[in-house]
Amino acid sequence: MTNWPAFTPEIYYVAVAAVFLVLSMVRADHRRDYQTAVVLSALGVGITLASTGITADLFFGSYRVDIFSQVFKVLLACGFFLVVVLCSELSGVERRLHPEFYLLLTTSTLALMLLVSSVHLLTVYVSLELSSYSLYVLVYLRKNQPQRERTVVHYFLIGASASAVMVFGIALLYGSTRTMYLAEMARILPAVISQPAAAVGFVMTLAGFFFKLAVFPFHFWAPGVYEGSANQLTAYIATASKVAAIALLVRLTALGDASAPLAHALVMLSIVTMTVGNVSAIVQKDLKRLLAYSSVAHAGYVLIGVLSMNPAGYAAAIFYSATLLTLKFTCFMVVVRVAADGANITVEQLAGLHRRSPVLALALMLALFGLCGIPPTIGFVGKLLVFTAAMERGYFTLVLIAMINVVISLYYYLLVLKAAYLTEPAPDLPPLAVTVGDKVLAGALIVVITVFGFYPAPLIQIARSAAAVLL
Amino acid sequence: MPTVYADIPILSGILLVCLAGLFLILATPAEKAARIKKISAVSSGLTLAAAVYLFFAYDRGIGGMQFAEKIPWIPSLGISYFNAVDGFSLPMLLLTGIVFFTGVLTMWELTERVKEFFALVFLLVLGVYGLFMSLDLFFIFVWYDVSLFPMYLLIAVWGSTRKEYGAMKLTLYLLAGSALILPALLYLVFVSGLNTFDLLQLMAPGTFTPAQQRFAFLLFYIGFGILAGVWPLHTWSPVGHVAAPTAVSMIHAGVLMKIGAFGVLRVGIFLCPEGWRHWAELMALLATVGIVYGVFAGLRQTDLKYVIGYSSVSHMGIVGLGLSTVTVDGLNGAVYQMFAHGIMTALFFSAVGYIYDKTHTKAIAELGGLSRTMPRASAYFIVAALTGVGVPCLASFWGELVVFISSFKVYPLYGTLAVAALAVGALFILRVVQKTCYGPENEKWANLPDVSPGLAVPRMILVSVIVLFGLFPSLLFDLIRTASMPLMAGLP
Numbered sequence A: 001m002t003n004w005p006a007f008t009p010e011i012y013y014v015a016v017a018a019v020f021l022v023l024s025m026v027r028a029d030h031r032r033d034y035q036t037a038v039v040l041s042a043l044g045v046g047i048t049l050a051s052t053g054i055t056a057d058l059f060f061g062s063y064r065v066d067i068f069s070q071v072f073k074v075l076l077a078c079g080f081f082l083v084v085v086l087c088s089e090l091s092g093v094e095r096r097l098h099p100e101f102y103l104l105l106t107t108s109t110l111a112l113m114l115l116v117s118s119v120h121l122l123t124v125y126v127s128l129e130l131s132s133y134s135l136y137v138l139v140y141l142r143k144n145q146p147q148r149e150r151t152v153v154h155y156f157l158i159g160a161s162a163s164a165v166m167v168f169g170i171a172l173l174y175g176s177t178r179t180m181y182l183a184e185m186a187r188i189l190p191a192v193i194s195q196p197a198a199a200v201g202f203v204m205t206l207a208g209f210f211f212k213l214a215v216f217p218f219h220f221w222a223p224g225v226y227e228g229s230a231n232q233l234t235a236y237i238a239t240a241s242k243v244a245a246i247a248l249l250v251r252l253t254a255l256g257d258a259s260a261p262l263a264h265a266l267v268m269l270s271i272v273t274m275t276v277g278n279v280s281a282i283v284q285k286d287l288k289r290l291l292a293y294s295s296v297a298h299a300g301y302v303l304i305g306v307l308s309m310n311p312a313g314y315a316a317a318i319f320y321s322a323t324l325l326t327l328k329f330t331c332f333m334v335v336v337r338v339a340a341d342g343a344n345i346t347v348e349q350l351a352g353l354h355r356r357s358p359v360l361a362l363a364l365m366l367a368l369f370g371l372c373g374i375p376p377t378i379g380f381v382g383k384l385l386v387f388t389a390a391m392e393r394g395y396f397t398l399v400l401i402a403m404i405n406v407v408i409s410l411y412y413y414l415l416v417l418k419a420a421y422l423t424e425p426a427p428d429l430p431p432l433a434v435t436v437g438d439k440v441l442a443g444a445l446i447v448v449i450t451v452f453g454f455y456p457a458p459l460i461q462i463a464r465s466a467a468a469v470l471l
Numbered sequence B: 001m002p003t004v005y006a007d008i009p010i011l012s013g014i015l016l017v018c019l020a021g022l023f024l025i026l027a028t029p030a031e032k033a034a035r036i037k038k039i040s041a042v043s044s045g046l047t048l049a050a051a052v053y054l055f056f057a058y059d060r061g062i063g064g065m066q067f068a069e070k071i072p073w074i075p076s077l078g079i080s081y082f083n084a085v086d087g088f089s090l091p092m093l094l095l096t097g098i099v100f101f102t103g104v105l106t107m108w109e110l111t112e113r114v115k116e117f118f119a120l121v122f123l124l125v126l127g128v129y130g131l132f133m134s135l136d137l138f139f140i141f142v143w144y145d146v147s148l149f150p151m152y153l154l155i156a157v158w159g160s161t162r163k164e165y166g167a168m169k170l171t172l173y174l175l176a177g178s179a180l181i182l183p184a185l186l187y188l189v190f191v192s193g194l195n196t197f198d199l200l201q202l203m204a205p206g207t208f209t210p211a212q213q214r215f216a217f218l219l220f221y222i223g224f225g226i227l228a229g230v231w232p233l234h235t236w237s238p239v240g241h242v243a244a245p246t247a248v249s250m251i252h253a254g255v256l257m258k259i260g261a262f263g264v265l266r267v268g269i270f271l272c273p274e275g276w277r278h279w280a281e282l283m284a285l286l287a288t289v290g291i292v293y294g295v296f297a298g299l300r301q302t303d304l305k306y307v308i309g310y311s312s313v314s315h316m317g318i319v320g321l322g323l324s325t326v327t328v329d330g331l332n333g334a335v336y337q338m339f340a341h342g343i344m345t346a347l348f349f350s351a352v353g354y355i356y357d358k359t360h361t362k363a364i365a366e367l368g369g370l371s372r373t374m375p376r377a378s379a380y381f382i383v384a385a386l387t388g389v390g391v392p393c394l395a396s397f398w399g400e401l402v403v404f405i406s407s408f409k410v411y412p413l414y415g416t417l418a419v420a421a422l423a424v425g426a427l428f429i430l431r432v433v434q435k436t437c438y439g440p441e442n443e444k445w446a447n448l449p450d451v452s453p454g455l456a457v458p459r460m461i462l463v464s465v466i467v468l469f470g471l472f473p474s475l476l477f478d479l480i481r482t483a484s485m486p487l488m489a490g491l492p
Helices: A004-025 A030-050 A067-088 A095-117 A121-140 A148-177 A182-192 A196-213 A221-228 A231-238 A240-256 A260-282 A287-308 A311-338 A358-372 A378-392 A396-421 A436-454 A457-468 B010-027 B033-057 B089-109 B114-133 B137-158 B163-192 B210-228 B236-243 B246-271 B273-299 B304-324 B328-359 B375-389 B395-410 B412-437 B453-471 B474-489
Strands: A056-058 A063-065 B003-005 B065-074 B079-085
Touching: A004 A030, A004 A056, A004 A095, A030 A067, A030 A095, A063 A067, A063 A095, A067 A095, A067 A231, A067 A240, A067 A311, A067 A436, A067 A457, A095 A121, A095 A231, A095 A240, A121 A148, A121 A196, A121 A231, A121 A240, A148 A182, A148 A196, A148 A221, A182 A196, A182 A240, A196 A240, A196 A260, A196 A287, A221 A231, A221 A287, A231 A240, A231 A287, A231 A311, A240 A287, A240 A311, A260 A287, A260 A396, A287 A311, A287 A378, A287 A396, A311 A358, A311 A378, A311 A436, A311 A457, A358 A378, A358 A396, A358 A436, A378 A396, A378 A436, A378 A457, A378 B137, A378 B163, A396 B137, A396 B163, A457 B065, B010 B033, B010 B065, B010 B079, B010 B114, B033 B089, B033 B114, B065 B137, B079 B089, B079 B114, B079 B137, B089 B114, B089 B246, B089 B328, B089 B453, B089 B474, B114 B137, B114 B246, B137 B163, B137 B236, B137 B246, B163 B210, B163 B236, B163 B246, B210 B246, B210 B273, B210 B304, B236 B246, B236 B304, B246 B273, B246 B304, B246 B328, B273 B304, B273 B412, B304 B328, B304 B395, B304 B412, B328 B375, B328 B395, B328 B453, B328 B474, B375 B395, B375 B412, B375 B453, B395 B412, B395 B453, B453 B474
Parallel strands: B003 B065
Antiparallel strands: A056 A063, B065 B079
């Protein structure tokens, strides 16, 4: 007997997708589409929030609704809502395609929601693919992007390879454990993880999420896709999509039971990922490419929490995903607002932001310091939790390397800050079209970044209780 | 050591005043520069008043930690909001108050982006105050970084002379320091097994093995040492000081570098006394090299601010030498020197800042005969110079004297070298004074106005503090002793 109320958020997003499907068939009106999307996505946040207390097993135990999944669903719904709010102009996509844009964004969010509740490897795989395919099409919707075919094919090929690796990994895991259910696997896997087939299968299964999170060596798509997608879509890929990937990495790694070879492999991946990301980001001129490499670096930091394989580490990774959502979204909000015509912007084009919109400049500054992990921002708490978890396991060198990476990253964040705060705007630039709503949103982000940076205890508590159900 | 809790949270009050000042400034429209300056002056004056009150209200008979406030902050990690002051931190709070207040007054004539400037200065000082009063490792680290991150903009926007380079170098160096501090903090918290960031609990003898202490102390020493300008990690400091605007130079050289030395003391020495003993010899060596190097590098400078920048390296070397003796006297002298040097450099930078504002040059060769065109401005400069040289009856004298006496006992060679270097240092400072204030007058500056009464206020405050503590050193020494004696007595 299926407990349907537990499934309400997902059903709701199916309905939203249906609404946009209908809208895509009638005459396009981008104001109407935007307003519908904002209202529906805001309602979605409310519905997911209302469903946080529910615990249920659905569909023959392959789908689990618990505090862990619901916390992530709230984050996803918030991410979706925030990205939709940014779409008031959506000039990077042709107007007649706006309903399709919202439709695919909704299906992708739906897929990510399914993903965070999946506790059966096949549901995991199917949800992951649903979200990826939505994104492939979304990337292609960017207008005036001569290389978009190349970008999409590149993205698709790397994504398909990652999926192939993942399916192979799932097959190997099934071969070793004779089950697809994560709960059963958690019971069997510790006994067999020392077998090469199980260990290799396990790491390969993680590959799908390494791809989503842009962990080395599956990160090559990130700069191209970030640059080639509509700005709002990039914001979505950098926020919601990462959040779900972190959720699943945590959920799957919790099965691994701290086996040494696995942890070593993840340590290496983490170090390489953050170093590659940070070093490559230094030379970027395009702001979105820079943020893409910074995402790669952050994937490395998140892995530190995941590979600690202790409750503190999982809680840290969960907290970190919320952190990334806030900080990256703030950066992309600035990108979207500064690039009013929907084009890409270089770091230099931020020039004089402190005069053109002081509140956006302040938000950007805090977000950059947050990404760098400097207190008193929420980003620092994220890093602190991750490092604390790693230190609990005795990974002193790893923490030291991560801190050195933080110093490297400060350099390019400061370059962005310098453009926004030090240089004067070109005289012929039009004033920024920042509405009251934008100012309120930026103000709210500033408050979230600093207040939870100073007093993170409630959020940490939520992350801990979400992590507790995994074990 | 007893811990006395406060009835009225004065320490948090100081932080709240800074925070309130910050928000008031942010809420004031940018055009109302005069109002912003008034808000800044009043709030910084309030914090100074609180610091002075604490300085005299601290019960020296009881000693230990007083005016303590403790609230659990993140219970799951053992983090608490824990503030208190002792004989080490009180002089630092007083120093911060004085430099903050006078720094704000010094910038009274600022016209460029006034609102942002004062907002950032308040953020910076918030971090500094917080660090000096915090006894929780988490908050110490947070405040450390809060005080660092406004620096980049403060220097890069309002500075001069290769300001972007200076700002970037400074920020990266100081963050590199925190990259060593954070892992070391977490390391200690975890090996202790106490699940607490409370410094007083962690410093109980026997919490850490000697090997752990040696390891962590080295990281703290390098990490905080970067900020204290320890040779060879000092290179950010002259460049940054030269590039920074006057008030920021004052706060930076006057207070922020003290954070480094204070961090070595509060975190390194308090938690890892074994490590302190083990690395003392190295500290003494580096400190002596710093003293000698600062003096000789200063000799070659042609820019006034570089001269002061290098003299700071040298004077902070004296602090390091005092700490490295592992004696009560060495600690007393080091903390005294931290205070005296802070006031002295603040005066130095404010005097040079005035000269630069009027002449738009810091090149020693272009100045000359200022004592006739700007008698008051050069008087401040000369007082600062004499303090730096260590003339008796001025504050620095006592700090340097006590440090040298104790270092002669422990490290005769280094002590001799340091004193010899200081003699050379006196020579070079006096030479600079001679070239800028005396000698042939430069016609270009003949008609420049001298320091106005309003702008004289902050400088006069600094001068009187220097003289006060030069004449009555026991005011401060008695206080520092209440912290240094129990610390040394508690050593295994």
